[in-house]
Amino acid sequence: MGFGDIFKIKAFKSEIENLNKTNSDLQSEITILNEMLTPEMKDATALKKAIQELNSDRQKLQIDIENQKSTIEDLKGKIANIEKEILAKKKLIGDLDDELALQDFGLYRPKYDFANSDLYKERLNQIRTQQKNYIKDDLAANYPTNLSYDGSVAKGKAMIKDNVKQILRSFNNECDVLIDKAKFNNVESIKTKIMKSFESLNKMNARLSISIKPSYLQLKIDELNLAYEYAMKKQEEKERQKEERERLREEAKLQKELEEARKNIEKEQKHYKNALDALLKQLGENPDDTDLIAKKEELEKQLTEIDNNLKDIDYREANKRAGYVYIISNIGSFGENVYKIGMTRRLEPLDRVSELGDASVPFNFDVHALIFSDDAPALENALHKAFEDKKVNMVNPRREFFKVSLAEIEEVVKQNYDKTVEFTRTADAEQYRETLIIKNNGSV
Numbered sequence: 001m002g003f004g005d006i007f008k009i010k011a012f013k014s015e016i017e018n019l020n021k022t023n024s025d026l027q028s029e030i031t032i033l034n035e036m037l038t039p040e041m042k043d044a045t046a047l048k049k050a051i052q053e054l055n056s057d058r059q060k061l062q063i064d065i066e067n068q069k070s071t072i073e074d075l076k077g078k079i080a081n082i083e084k085e086i087l088a089k090k091k092l093i094g095d096l097d098d099e100l101a102l103q104d105f106g107l108y109r110p111k112y113d114f115a116n117s118d119l120y121k122e123r124l125n126q127i128r129t130q131q132k133n134y135i136k137d138d139l140a141a142n143y144p145t146n147l148s149y150d151g152s153v154a155k156g157k158a159m160i161k162d163n164v165k166q167i168l169r170s171f172n173n174e175c176d177v178l179i180d181k182a183k184f185n186n187v188e189s190i191k192t193k194i195m196k197s198f199e200s201l202n203k204m205n206a207r208l209s210i211s212i213k214p215s216y217l218q219l220k221i222d223e224l225n226l227a228y229e230y231a232m233k234k235q236e237e238k239e240r241q242k243e244e245r246e247r248l249r250e251e252a253k254l255q256k257e258l259e260e261a262r263k264n265i266e267k268e269q270k271h272y273k274n275a276l277d278a279l280l281k282q283l284g285e286n287p288d289d290t291d292l293i294a295k296k297e298e299l300e301k302q303l304t305e306i307d308n309n310l311k312d313i314d315y316r317e318a319n320k321r322a323g324y325v326y327i328i329s330n331i332g333s334f335g336e337n338v339y340k341i342g343m344t345r346r347l348e349p350l351d352r353v354s355e356l357g358d359a360s361v362p363f364n365f366d367v368h369a370l371i372f373s374d375d376a377p378a379l380e381n382a383l384h385k386a387f388e389d390k391k392v393n394m395v396n397p398r399r400e401f402f403k404v405s406l407a408e409i410e411e412v413v414k415q416n417y418d419k420t421v422e423f424t425r426t427a428d429a430e431q432y433r434e435t436l437i438i439k440n441n442g443s444v
Contacts, residue, residue, distance in 0.1 A: 111225040117237055120230035127223050131172075131216070140168055140216040144209045163210050167201050171212055175220045182228045194220055239396065250344065250352070254316075257347045262313050269306045272299055316347065323376035324349040325383065327409055327423075328356070332363035332432030334401065338392060339368070339409060342400050343380040366427035368406055371418055379417060386412045 114120050134140040141164050149156040174197045178190050195217070202211040276299045283292050316322055323345035329338065344352035349370055357364035373379040384400065387409070393399035410423050 110229055112229055114229075114233065117230060117233040120226060120233050124223065124226045124230055127219060127226060131219050131223070134216055134219065135168060139213065141213060142209070142211045147208070160208065160210065163205060163208055167205050167210060167212060171197060171201055171220075175223070179220075179224050179227050182224060182231075187224070187228050191221060191224060194224065250346065253351075254345050254347070258313055258317055261347060262310070265306055265309050265313065269303065269310070272303050272306065275299055276303065316345075319374065320345075321375045321377055323373065325371045325373060325376055325379050326353060326367060327369040327371075327406075328353055328365040328367050329406075329427050329429075330357070330361055330363055330365045331427055331429045332435070333361045334392075337405050338401055338403055339406065340365070340401050341380065341383050341387070341409070343376045345376065363429065363432045366429055367424065368427070369410075369413070369421055369423045371413065371421050373417075382417070383409070383412065386416075 112120065112123065114123065131140075143160050143164050145157070145160075146153070147156040147160055149159045175194055178193050178197075182190050198212055198217045198220075205211060276296065279292060279296050279299060283289065283296060286292060323343055325341065325343050326349055328340050328342075330340075340356075342352075342356075346352050350367070353365050353367055371379065387402045387404050390402045390404040391399070392401040392403055406423065406425060410421075413421055
Protein backbone atom coordinates (compact mmCIF):
# COMPACT_ATOMS: atom_id res chain seq x y z
CA MET A 1 0.00 0.00 0.00
CA GLY A 2 1.41 3.32 -1.02
CA PHE A 3 1.47 6.61 0.76
CA GLY A 4 -1.27 7.94 -1.49
CA ASP A 5 -3.63 5.11 -0.52
CA ILE A 6 -3.09 5.72 3.15
CA PHE A 7 -3.87 9.37 2.64
CA LYS A 8 -7.19 8.50 0.85
CA ILE A 9 -8.23 6.17 3.66
CA LYS A 10 -7.61 8.86 6.24
CA ALA A 11 -9.60 11.29 4.11
CA PHE A 12 -12.55 8.81 3.85
CA LYS A 13 -12.52 8.20 7.60
CA SER A 14 -12.53 11.93 8.23
CA GLU A 15 -15.48 12.37 5.82
CA ILE A 16 -17.39 9.52 7.47
CA GLU A 17 -16.84 11.11 10.88
CA ASN A 18 -18.14 14.40 9.54
CA LEU A 19 -21.22 12.68 8.02
CA ASN A 20 -21.91 10.84 11.26
CA LYS A 21 -21.67 14.09 13.16
CA THR A 22 -23.98 15.79 10.63
CA ASN A 23 -26.44 12.88 10.96
CA SER A 24 -26.30 13.07 14.75
CA ASP A 25 -26.95 16.80 14.56
CA LEU A 26 -29.94 16.26 12.22
CA GLN A 27 -31.40 13.57 14.52
CA SER A 28 -31.10 15.95 17.43
CA GLU A 29 -32.84 18.64 15.40
CA ILE A 30 -35.65 16.22 14.40
CA THR A 31 -36.10 15.24 18.03
CA ILE A 32 -36.31 18.89 19.02
CA LEU A 33 -38.79 19.60 16.20
CA ASN A 34 -40.95 16.57 17.13
CA GLU A 35 -41.05 17.79 20.69
CA MET A 36 -42.19 21.16 19.38
CA LEU A 37 -45.17 19.57 17.38
CA THR A 38 -48.59 20.04 19.01
CA PRO A 39 -51.11 17.13 19.11
CA GLU A 40 -53.21 18.90 16.47
CA MET A 41 -50.21 19.10 14.15
CA LYS A 42 -49.46 15.42 14.72
CA ASP A 43 -53.15 14.53 13.91
CA ALA A 44 -53.08 16.63 10.74
CA THR A 45 -50.01 14.85 9.58
CA ALA A 46 -51.60 11.46 10.22
CA LEU A 47 -54.80 12.62 8.53
CA LYS A 48 -52.89 13.85 5.52
CA LYS A 49 -51.17 10.52 5.30
CA ALA A 50 -54.54 8.70 5.62
CA ILE A 51 -56.03 10.92 2.92
CA GLN A 52 -53.14 10.12 0.65
CA GLU A 53 -53.67 6.43 1.29
CA LEU A 54 -57.43 6.79 0.67
CA ASN A 55 -56.82 8.69 -2.56
CA SER A 56 -54.51 5.92 -3.63
CA ASP A 57 -57.20 3.34 -2.77
CA ARG A 58 -59.85 5.45 -4.56
CA GLN A 59 -57.75 5.57 -7.69
CA LYS A 60 -57.34 1.82 -7.54
CA LEU A 61 -61.12 1.40 -7.02
CA GLN A 62 -61.84 3.76 -9.94
CA ILE A 63 -59.64 1.63 -12.14
CA ASP A 64 -61.51 -1.47 -10.91
CA ILE A 65 -64.86 0.24 -11.58
CA GLU A 66 -63.85 1.13 -15.12
CA ASN A 67 -62.73 -2.44 -15.67
CA GLN A 68 -66.06 -3.74 -14.27
CA LYS A 69 -68.01 -1.34 -16.51
CA SER A 70 -66.14 -2.65 -19.51
CA THR A 71 -66.88 -6.21 -18.41
CA ILE A 72 -70.59 -5.33 -17.91
CA GLU A 73 -70.80 -3.86 -21.43
CA ASP A 74 -69.26 -7.02 -22.81
CA LEU A 75 -71.76 -9.12 -20.85
CA LYS A 76 -74.67 -6.96 -22.09
CA GLY A 77 -73.58 -7.61 -25.65
CA LYS A 78 -73.39 -11.32 -24.96
CA ILE A 79 -76.83 -11.25 -23.27
CA ALA A 80 -78.32 -9.42 -26.27
CA ASN A 81 -76.91 -12.07 -28.61
CA ILE A 82 -78.20 -14.84 -26.33
CA GLU A 83 -81.66 -13.24 -26.22
CA LYS A 84 -81.71 -13.09 -30.02
CA GLU A 85 -80.73 -16.74 -30.12
CA ILE A 86 -83.44 -17.58 -27.56
CA LEU A 87 -86.07 -15.79 -29.67
CA ALA A 88 -84.91 -17.68 -32.75
CA LYS A 89 -85.06 -20.96 -30.81
CA LYS A 90 -88.53 -20.09 -29.46
CA LYS A 91 -89.74 -19.41 -32.98
CA LEU A 92 -88.30 -22.71 -34.12
CA ILE A 93 -89.94 -24.46 -31.17
CA GLY A 94 -93.20 -22.65 -31.95
CA ASP A 95 -93.03 -23.81 -35.56
CA LEU A 96 -92.36 -27.36 -34.40
CA ASP A 97 -95.23 -27.12 -31.90
CA ASP A 98 -97.50 -25.88 -34.69
CA GLU A 99 -96.43 -28.80 -36.82
CA LEU A 100 -97.18 -31.21 -33.97
CA ALA A 101 -100.52 -29.50 -33.41
CA LEU A 102 -101.34 -29.95 -37.08
CA GLN A 103 -100.65 -33.65 -36.70
CA ASP A 104 -102.20 -34.20 -33.29
CA PHE A 105 -105.29 -32.03 -33.50
CA GLY A 106 -106.63 -32.48 -36.96
CA LEU A 107 -105.05 -30.27 -39.61
CA TYR A 108 -103.77 -33.27 -41.55
CA ARG A 109 -101.45 -32.45 -44.44
CA PRO A 110 -102.46 -34.42 -47.57
CA LYS A 111 -99.81 -36.80 -48.90
CA TYR A 112 -101.44 -37.33 -52.31
CA ASP A 113 -103.96 -34.55 -52.96
CA PHE A 114 -105.64 -36.22 -55.95
CA ALA A 115 -108.28 -34.26 -57.85
CA ASN A 116 -111.20 -36.59 -57.15
CA SER A 117 -112.24 -39.62 -55.11
CA ASP A 118 -112.04 -41.98 -58.10
CA LEU A 119 -108.29 -41.38 -58.34
CA TYR A 120 -107.95 -42.07 -54.61
CA LYS A 121 -109.99 -45.26 -54.94
CA GLU A 122 -107.88 -46.42 -57.87
CA ARG A 123 -104.61 -45.76 -56.02
CA LEU A 124 -105.97 -47.39 -52.84
CA ASN A 125 -106.85 -50.53 -54.79
CA GLN A 126 -103.35 -50.53 -56.28
CA ILE A 127 -101.76 -50.35 -52.81
CA ARG A 128 -103.92 -53.19 -51.50
CA THR A 129 -103.16 -55.30 -54.58
CA GLN A 130 -99.47 -54.56 -54.06
CA GLN A 131 -99.76 -55.84 -50.47
CA LYS A 132 -101.34 -59.08 -51.71
CA ASN A 133 -98.56 -59.46 -54.27
CA TYR A 134 -95.94 -58.93 -51.58
CA ILE A 135 -97.41 -61.81 -49.59
CA LYS A 136 -97.91 -63.96 -52.69
CA ASP A 137 -94.33 -63.34 -53.91
CA ASP A 138 -92.90 -63.95 -50.42
CA LEU A 139 -91.67 -60.34 -50.06
CA ALA A 140 -93.57 -59.27 -46.95
CA ALA A 141 -91.41 -60.90 -44.25
CA ASN A 142 -87.89 -62.00 -43.42
CA TYR A 143 -87.39 -65.57 -42.14
CA PRO A 144 -84.76 -68.33 -42.00
CA THR A 145 -84.76 -70.98 -44.73
CA ASN A 146 -82.57 -73.66 -43.19
CA LEU A 147 -84.17 -74.18 -39.78
CA SER A 148 -84.87 -77.79 -38.82
CA TYR A 149 -87.46 -78.96 -36.32
CA ASP A 150 -87.42 -82.31 -34.55
CA GLY A 151 -84.50 -83.25 -36.76
CA SER A 152 -86.44 -82.50 -39.96
CA VAL A 153 -85.77 -79.59 -42.35
CA ALA A 154 -89.23 -80.11 -43.90
CA LYS A 155 -90.88 -79.75 -40.49
CA GLY A 156 -88.76 -76.67 -39.83
CA LYS A 157 -89.88 -75.07 -43.09
CA ALA A 158 -93.53 -75.86 -42.32
CA MET A 159 -93.22 -74.37 -38.84
CA ILE A 160 -91.60 -71.20 -40.19
CA LYS A 161 -94.26 -70.91 -42.88
CA ASP A 162 -97.03 -71.14 -40.28
CA ASN A 163 -95.38 -68.49 -38.10
CA VAL A 164 -94.88 -66.14 -41.05
CA LYS A 165 -98.54 -66.58 -41.95
CA GLN A 166 -99.52 -65.87 -38.35
CA ILE A 167 -97.43 -62.70 -37.95
CA LEU A 168 -98.71 -61.26 -41.25
CA ARG A 169 -102.30 -62.17 -40.46
CA SER A 170 -102.04 -60.51 -37.04
CA PHE A 171 -100.45 -57.40 -38.51
CA ASN A 172 -103.02 -57.14 -41.32
CA ASN A 173 -105.94 -57.55 -38.91
CA GLU A 174 -104.62 -54.89 -36.53
CA CYS A 175 -103.97 -52.50 -39.43
CA ASP A 176 -107.47 -53.05 -40.87
CA VAL A 177 -109.09 -52.21 -37.52
CA LEU A 178 -106.90 -49.14 -37.01
CA ILE A 179 -107.31 -47.79 -40.55
CA ASP A 180 -111.11 -48.10 -40.28
CA LYS A 181 -110.96 -45.84 -37.21
CA ALA A 182 -108.92 -43.09 -38.89
CA LYS A 183 -110.46 -39.62 -38.49
CA PHE A 184 -109.34 -36.04 -38.99
CA ASN A 185 -107.87 -35.80 -35.48
CA ASN A 186 -106.14 -39.16 -35.07
CA VAL A 187 -104.30 -40.03 -38.30
CA GLU A 188 -100.86 -39.55 -36.77
CA SER A 189 -101.75 -41.53 -33.64
CA ILE A 190 -103.10 -44.36 -35.85
CA LYS A 191 -99.80 -44.30 -37.76
CA THR A 192 -97.91 -44.59 -34.44
CA LYS A 193 -100.06 -47.56 -33.39
CA ILE A 194 -99.38 -49.34 -36.69
CA MET A 195 -95.64 -48.84 -36.19
CA LYS A 196 -95.87 -50.10 -32.59
CA SER A 197 -97.72 -53.19 -33.82
CA PHE A 198 -94.97 -53.71 -36.38
CA GLU A 199 -92.26 -53.45 -33.70
CA SER A 200 -94.14 -55.59 -31.17
CA LEU A 201 -94.82 -58.46 -33.58
CA ASN A 202 -91.22 -58.43 -34.82
CA LYS A 203 -89.96 -58.52 -31.22
CA MET A 204 -92.20 -61.48 -30.32
CA ASN A 205 -90.89 -63.47 -33.30
CA ALA A 206 -87.24 -62.46 -32.93
CA ARG A 207 -86.21 -65.88 -31.52
CA LEU A 208 -87.23 -67.51 -34.78
CA SER A 209 -85.60 -64.66 -36.80
CA ILE A 210 -88.99 -63.84 -38.34
CA SER A 211 -89.89 -60.21 -38.99
CA ILE A 212 -92.18 -58.09 -41.15
CA LYS A 213 -90.22 -56.11 -43.72
CA PRO A 214 -90.12 -52.28 -43.45
CA SER A 215 -91.26 -52.09 -47.11
CA TYR A 216 -94.48 -53.91 -46.17
CA LEU A 217 -94.96 -51.56 -43.21
CA GLN A 218 -94.66 -48.61 -45.61
CA LEU A 219 -97.42 -50.07 -47.77
CA LYS A 220 -99.69 -50.07 -44.69
CA ILE A 221 -98.78 -46.45 -43.91
CA ASP A 222 -99.56 -45.55 -47.53
CA GLU A 223 -102.89 -47.36 -47.23
CA LEU A 224 -103.70 -45.38 -44.07
CA ASN A 225 -103.01 -42.04 -45.75
CA LEU A 226 -104.90 -43.00 -48.89
CA ALA A 227 -107.90 -44.39 -46.99
CA TYR A 228 -108.21 -41.24 -44.92
CA GLU A 229 -107.75 -38.85 -47.85
CA TYR A 230 -110.20 -40.92 -49.90
CA ALA A 231 -112.84 -40.55 -47.17
CA MET A 232 -112.14 -36.82 -46.90
CA LYS A 233 -112.35 -36.32 -50.65
CA LYS A 234 -115.67 -38.21 -50.77
CA GLN A 235 -117.00 -35.97 -48.01
CA GLU A 236 -115.77 -32.89 -49.89
CA GLU A 237 -117.47 -34.09 -53.07
CA LYS A 238 -120.62 -34.78 -51.10
CA GLU A 239 -120.55 -31.19 -49.83
CA ARG A 240 -120.03 -29.89 -53.36
CA GLN A 241 -122.88 -32.02 -54.68
CA LYS A 242 -125.09 -30.72 -51.90
CA GLU A 243 -124.07 -27.17 -52.78
CA GLU A 244 -124.74 -27.84 -56.47
CA ARG A 245 -128.18 -29.29 -55.68
CA GLU A 246 -128.90 -26.20 -53.60
CA ARG A 247 -127.77 -23.98 -56.48
CA LEU A 248 -130.01 -25.85 -58.91
CA ARG A 249 -132.95 -25.56 -56.50
CA GLU A 250 -132.30 -21.84 -56.25
CA GLU A 251 -132.14 -21.57 -60.04
CA ALA A 252 -135.43 -23.48 -60.36
CA LYS A 253 -137.09 -21.26 -57.77
CA LEU A 254 -135.78 -18.16 -59.53
CA GLN A 255 -137.05 -19.40 -62.88
CA LYS A 256 -140.45 -20.12 -61.38
CA GLU A 257 -140.53 -16.67 -59.78
CA LEU A 258 -139.58 -15.04 -63.09
CA GLU A 259 -142.26 -16.96 -64.97
CA GLU A 260 -144.93 -16.11 -62.40
CA ALA A 261 -143.84 -12.48 -62.26
CA ARG A 262 -143.91 -12.20 -66.05
CA LYS A 263 -147.32 -13.87 -66.19
CA ASN A 264 -148.75 -11.49 -63.58
CA ILE A 265 -147.19 -8.41 -65.18
CA GLU A 266 -148.38 -9.35 -68.66
CA LYS A 267 -151.87 -9.97 -67.26
CA GLU A 268 -151.79 -6.57 -65.60
CA GLN A 269 -150.42 -5.00 -68.79
CA LYS A 270 -153.27 -6.50 -70.82
CA HIS A 271 -155.80 -5.17 -68.29
CA TYR A 272 -154.42 -1.60 -68.53
CA LYS A 273 -154.15 -1.73 -72.33
CA ASN A 274 -157.82 -2.77 -72.61
CA ALA A 275 -158.75 0.02 -70.24
CA LEU A 276 -156.71 2.51 -72.27
CA ASP A 277 -158.24 1.32 -75.57
CA ALA A 278 -161.75 1.81 -74.15
CA LEU A 279 -160.76 5.23 -72.80
CA LEU A 280 -159.32 6.32 -76.16
CA LYS A 281 -162.69 5.52 -77.78
CA GLN A 282 -164.40 7.71 -75.22
CA LEU A 283 -161.88 10.49 -75.86
CA GLY A 284 -162.59 10.20 -79.57
CA GLU A 285 -166.17 11.15 -78.83
CA ASN A 286 -165.31 13.71 -76.08
CA PRO A 287 -161.79 15.02 -76.84
CA ASP A 288 -162.08 17.93 -74.42
CA ASP A 289 -163.22 15.95 -71.39
CA THR A 290 -160.62 16.78 -68.70
CA ASP A 291 -161.52 13.76 -66.55
CA LEU A 292 -160.94 11.41 -69.47
CA ILE A 293 -157.63 13.13 -70.30
CA ALA A 294 -156.42 12.79 -66.68
CA LYS A 295 -157.46 9.14 -66.62
CA LYS A 296 -155.60 8.56 -69.91
CA GLU A 297 -152.39 10.02 -68.42
CA GLU A 298 -152.75 7.85 -65.35
CA LEU A 299 -153.20 4.69 -67.44
CA GLU A 300 -150.21 5.56 -69.64
CA LYS A 301 -148.10 6.10 -66.52
CA GLN A 302 -149.15 2.68 -65.20
CA LEU A 303 -148.29 1.05 -68.54
CA THR A 304 -144.86 2.71 -68.54
CA GLU A 305 -144.20 1.33 -65.09
CA ILE A 306 -145.33 -2.12 -66.25
CA ASP A 307 -142.99 -1.90 -69.24
CA ASN A 308 -140.11 -1.10 -66.88
CA ASN A 309 -141.01 -4.10 -64.73
CA LEU A 310 -140.98 -6.32 -67.80
CA LYS A 311 -137.54 -4.97 -68.71
CA ASP A 312 -136.34 -5.87 -65.21
CA ILE A 313 -137.64 -9.40 -65.71
CA ASP A 314 -135.88 -9.59 -69.09
CA TYR A 315 -132.65 -8.35 -67.47
CA ARG A 316 -132.78 -10.89 -64.64
CA GLU A 317 -133.41 -13.71 -67.12
CA ALA A 318 -130.56 -12.58 -69.38
CA ASN A 319 -128.03 -11.82 -66.65
CA LYS A 320 -127.42 -15.05 -64.76
CA ARG A 321 -125.11 -13.36 -62.23
CA ALA A 322 -127.34 -10.53 -61.10
CA GLY A 323 -128.69 -10.90 -57.58
CA TYR A 324 -128.40 -9.90 -53.94
CA VAL A 325 -125.62 -10.31 -51.42
CA TYR A 326 -127.12 -10.51 -47.94
CA ILE A 327 -125.52 -9.89 -44.55
CA ILE A 328 -127.49 -11.55 -41.77
CA SER A 329 -127.04 -12.56 -38.13
CA ASN A 330 -128.61 -14.93 -35.64
CA ILE A 331 -127.61 -13.82 -32.13
CA GLY A 332 -129.61 -16.51 -30.39
CA SER A 333 -127.93 -19.27 -32.40
CA PHE A 334 -124.37 -18.01 -32.91
CA GLY A 335 -123.85 -15.08 -30.54
CA GLU A 336 -122.78 -11.49 -31.11
CA ASN A 337 -120.60 -10.39 -34.05
CA VAL A 338 -121.14 -13.54 -36.10
CA TYR A 339 -122.49 -12.78 -39.58
CA LYS A 340 -123.40 -14.89 -42.57
CA ILE A 341 -122.42 -13.31 -45.89
CA GLY A 342 -124.27 -15.11 -48.67
CA MET A 343 -125.82 -14.58 -52.08
CA THR A 344 -129.17 -15.25 -53.76
CA ARG A 345 -130.52 -14.51 -57.24
CA ARG A 346 -134.13 -14.76 -56.13
CA LEU A 347 -136.46 -11.88 -57.02
CA GLU A 348 -137.43 -11.73 -53.35
CA PRO A 349 -134.15 -12.20 -51.40
CA LEU A 350 -136.00 -12.24 -48.08
CA ASP A 351 -137.59 -15.52 -49.13
CA ARG A 352 -134.13 -17.07 -49.14
CA VAL A 353 -133.30 -15.58 -45.73
CA SER A 354 -136.53 -17.01 -44.33
CA GLU A 355 -135.60 -20.46 -45.64
CA LEU A 356 -132.25 -20.27 -43.84
CA GLY A 357 -134.04 -19.74 -40.54
CA ASP A 358 -135.82 -23.09 -40.73
CA ALA A 359 -135.94 -25.78 -38.03
CA SER A 360 -132.14 -26.34 -38.18
CA VAL A 361 -131.61 -23.21 -36.05
CA PRO A 362 -133.61 -22.19 -32.95
CA PHE A 363 -134.19 -18.58 -34.05
CA ASN A 364 -134.79 -16.64 -37.27
CA PHE A 365 -132.07 -14.65 -39.01
CA ASP A 366 -132.01 -10.84 -38.94
CA VAL A 367 -131.09 -8.89 -42.08
CA HIS A 368 -128.47 -6.15 -41.72
CA ALA A 369 -127.98 -5.37 -45.42
CA LEU A 370 -129.18 -6.43 -48.89
CA ILE A 371 -126.85 -5.40 -51.71
CA PHE A 372 -128.02 -5.74 -55.30
CA SER A 373 -125.20 -6.37 -57.76
CA ASP A 374 -124.90 -7.09 -61.47
CA ASP A 375 -122.35 -9.73 -60.46
CA ALA A 376 -123.51 -11.01 -57.09
CA PRO A 377 -121.18 -14.08 -56.99
CA ALA A 378 -118.15 -11.84 -57.57
CA LEU A 379 -119.21 -9.45 -54.79
CA GLU A 380 -119.88 -12.32 -52.41
CA ASN A 381 -116.47 -13.85 -53.17
CA ALA A 382 -114.73 -10.49 -52.69
CA LEU A 383 -116.31 -10.04 -49.26
CA HIS A 384 -115.39 -13.59 -48.27
CA LYS A 385 -111.77 -12.91 -49.22
CA ALA A 386 -111.77 -9.61 -47.32
CA PHE A 387 -112.62 -11.49 -44.12
CA GLU A 388 -110.69 -14.69 -44.89
CA ASP A 389 -108.98 -14.66 -41.50
CA LYS A 390 -112.29 -14.08 -39.69
CA LYS A 391 -114.04 -17.28 -40.85
CA VAL A 392 -115.76 -19.25 -38.11
CA ASN A 393 -115.02 -22.52 -39.93
CA MET A 394 -111.43 -22.37 -41.26
CA VAL A 395 -111.65 -25.83 -42.87
CA ASN A 396 -114.83 -25.74 -44.97
CA PRO A 397 -114.94 -22.63 -47.20
CA ARG A 398 -118.60 -23.28 -47.99
CA ARG A 399 -119.58 -22.28 -44.46
CA GLU A 400 -120.18 -18.57 -44.91
CA PHE A 401 -120.06 -17.39 -41.27
CA PHE A 402 -117.57 -14.80 -40.10
CA LYS A 403 -116.56 -13.57 -36.62
CA VAL A 404 -116.36 -9.87 -37.42
CA SER A 405 -118.00 -6.61 -36.41
CA LEU A 406 -120.75 -5.13 -38.56
CA ALA A 407 -118.76 -1.88 -38.70
CA GLU A 408 -115.90 -3.71 -40.42
CA ILE A 409 -118.26 -5.22 -43.00
CA GLU A 410 -119.90 -1.85 -43.61
CA GLU A 411 -116.52 -0.17 -44.07
CA VAL A 412 -115.38 -2.70 -46.69
CA VAL A 413 -118.69 -2.53 -48.58
CA LYS A 414 -118.88 1.27 -48.66
CA GLN A 415 -115.22 1.86 -49.46
CA ASN A 416 -114.95 -0.68 -52.23
CA TYR A 417 -118.37 -1.55 -53.62
CA ASP A 418 -121.39 0.61 -52.83
CA LYS A 419 -121.53 3.79 -50.74
CA THR A 420 -125.34 3.91 -50.80
CA VAL A 421 -126.03 0.62 -49.01
CA GLU A 422 -128.07 1.07 -45.83
CA PHE A 423 -127.13 -1.09 -42.85
CA THR A 424 -129.38 -2.07 -39.96
CA ARG A 425 -126.98 -1.95 -37.04
CA THR A 426 -129.09 -3.54 -34.30
CA ALA A 427 -130.64 -6.95 -34.84
CA ASP A 428 -134.31 -7.28 -33.81
CA ALA A 429 -133.82 -10.89 -32.66
CA GLU A 430 -137.38 -10.73 -31.30
CA GLN A 431 -137.86 -14.37 -30.33
CA TYR A 432 -134.40 -14.55 -28.77
CA ARG A 433 -134.91 -11.40 -26.69
CA GLU A 434 -138.40 -12.49 -25.63
CA THR A 435 -136.93 -15.86 -24.63
CA LEU A 436 -134.37 -14.11 -22.44
CA ILE A 437 -137.11 -12.09 -20.74
CA ILE A 438 -139.12 -15.26 -20.04
CA LYS A 439 -136.05 -17.03 -18.61
CA ASN A 440 -135.04 -14.05 -16.47
CA ASN A 441 -138.55 -13.76 -15.05
CA GLY A 442 -138.48 -17.41 -14.13
CA SER A 443 -141.58 -18.19 -16.15
CA VAL A 444 -140.07 -21.26 -17.80
